[in-house]
Amino acid sequence: MRAMDVKxxxxxxxxxxxxxxYDLKKEFESTFGHFFAAGFGSIYPALAALAGDGLVxxxxxxxxxxxxxxxxxxxxxxxxxxxxxxxxxxxxxKLRSEFLATLWFAHLMEPEDIETxxxxxxxxxxxxxxMFNEYDAGGMKDWTPGERFVCGFGKAVTETIRxxxxxxxxxxxxxxxxxxxxxx
Amino acid sequence: MRAMDVKxxxxxxxxxxxxxxYDLKKEFESTFGHFFAAGFGSIYPALAALAGDGLVxxxxxxxxxxxxxxxxxxxxxxxxxxxxxxxxxxxxxKLRSEFLATLWFAHLMEPEDIETxxxxxxxxxxxxxxMFNEYDAGGMKDWTPGERFVCGFGKAVTETIRxxxxxxxxxxxxxxxxxxxxxx
DNA sequence: ATCCCCATGTAATTTGTTACATGATTGA
DNA sequence: TCAATCATGTAACAAATTACATGGGGAT
Numbered sequence: 001m002r003a004m005d006v007k008x009x010x011x012x013x014x015x016x017x018x019x020x021x022y023d024l025k026k027e028f029e030s031t032f033g034h035f036f037a038a039g040f041g042s043i044y045p046a047l048a049a050l051a052g053d054g055l056v057x058x059x060x061x062x063x064x065x066x067x068x069x070x071x072x073x074x075x076x077x078x079x080x081x082x083x084x085x086x087x088x089x090x091x092x093x094k095l096r097s098e099f100l101a102t103l104w105f106a107h108l109m110e111p112e113d114i115e116t117x118x119x120x121x122x123x124x125x126x127x128x129x130x131m132f133n134e135y136d137a138g139g140m141k142d143w144t145p146g147e148r149f150v151c152g153f154g155k156a157v158t159e160t161i162r163x164x165x166x167x168x169x170x171x172x173x174x175x176x177x178x179x180x181x182x183x184x
Numbered sequence: 185m186r187a188m189d190v191k192x193x194x195x196x197x198x199x200x201x202x203x204x205x206y207d208l209k210k211e212f213e214s215t216f217g218h219f220f221a222a223g224f225g226s227i228y229p230a231l232a233a234l235a236g237d238g239l240v241x242x243x244x245x246x247x248x249x250x251x252x253x254x255x256x257x258x259x260x261x262x263x264x265x266x267x268x269x270x271x272x273x274x275x276x277x278k279l280r281s282e283f284l285a286t287l288w289f290a291h292l293m294e295p296e297d298i299e300t301x302x303x304x305x306x307x308x309x310x311x312x313x314x315m316f317n318e319y320d321a322g323g324m325k326d327w328t329p330g331e332r333f334v335c336g337f338g339k340a341v342t343e344t345i346r347x348x349x350x351x352x353x354x355x356x357x358x359x360x361x362x363x364x365x366x367x368x
Numbered sequence: 369a370t371c372c373c374c375a376t377g378t379a380a381t382t383t384g385t386t387a388c389a390t391g392a393t394t395g396a
Numbered sequence: 397t398c399a400a401t402c403a404t405g406t407a408a409c410a411a412a413t414t415a416c417a418t419g420g421g422g423a424t
Contacts, residue, residue, distance in 0.1 A: 091282035098275035106330030146290030
């Protein structure tokens with residue numbers, strides 16, 4: 001575990017205080033949502049593995065009508081491992097966009113399908129912008145500098161994308177210029 | 185194959201003219217590099233699968249001292265399948281950033297390690313900006329609207345990121361505000 | 369000498385996604 | 397009555413990364 005994989009991110013989240021897998025999922029959906037996704041299928045095995053390695057310990061809280069709540073807490077070995085993982089000098093920043101890959105071939109698409117793709121993406125973007133504005137409105141008290149930096153980053157990028165799509169969608173509606181064919 | 189996976193992107197690239205796996209790899213490294221990565225380990229099997237499905241056909245060009253060059257060409261069935269794949273209304277746009285995940289925990293890092301992470305990312309960004317500027321300088325003749333849209337998108341986002349890091353790196357160097365502890 | 373470019377591919381491994389499995393409580 | 401929230405996990409599957417395997421030619 002040298003990289004910032006799901007395990008390491010869970011470990012990092014636990015450095016802020018104890019939490020259950022369910023709690024971490026909510027954090028992945030909210031603050032981490034725009035740059036690092038993880039579902040239950042990754043989180044629960046990650047926590048089990050961390051516990052197996054002694055990087056976190058687990059306390060089971062009995063509940064009625066629900067499975068016992070398993071609350072994880074980082075150990076000092078876990079804290080040391082986390083700091084070690086954070087030493088990686090060149091962490092990746094990977095975009096995998098089926099959205100852009102699709103529009104690359106816009107000249108092969110029907111205009112109404114292009115429109116649909118753009119407006120669906122726009123809806124996603126607007127949800128993110130609402131989220132970022134809610135953070136701002138909350139004053140971001142108790143946020144670490146890193147958390148502020150990352151959310152500001154997300155907001156700046158998201159707003160740029162929104163503006164870019166608004167300003168340039170018309171390019172995709174233009175009839176394609178004839179390419180590599182002699183038609184005069 | 186409903187989504188824009190490596191297979192579909194290869195198929196799309198071949199809609200522009202015949203090419204070998206090696207050629208496609210170069211396209212993944214250049215124009216597609218900023219939003220969709222693929223290595224030989226994905227491309228060669230993808231081409232073999234496409235050929236098996238009759239979506240492309242393959243012509244072997246003998247060469248001296250090198251393996252035969254396998255040149256792939258899209259078939260009419262492949263073209264139909266590609267257009268079908270492009271109908272997906274909500275293609276994903278996923279960022280997975282170990283860079284941002286790392287900096288989220290900046291308060292646990294040594295200042296010099298933060299510096300290293302930022303300057304390494306900056307170097308990557310600058311390479312992309314050089315690339316985008318070379319495209320602009322080339323006049324983007326023969327580029328489809330989709331290609332222009334996507335490259336413009338990449339340029340806008342990359343420049344925003346560059347500016348954001350420049351303007352906000354100082355946040356990460358500030359001593360962390362005490363969090364959830366009574367010291368004041 | 370050494371590295372990069374050309375050119376192909378396979379196999380093992382890692383990683384993550386999706387579906388399945390269970391089930392009470394609360395609010396609309 | 398229906399959906400959402402809470403709460404855990406496993407198993408099957410899909411996908412991509414990495415390492416391995418081969419080897420000549422040309423530039424520095």
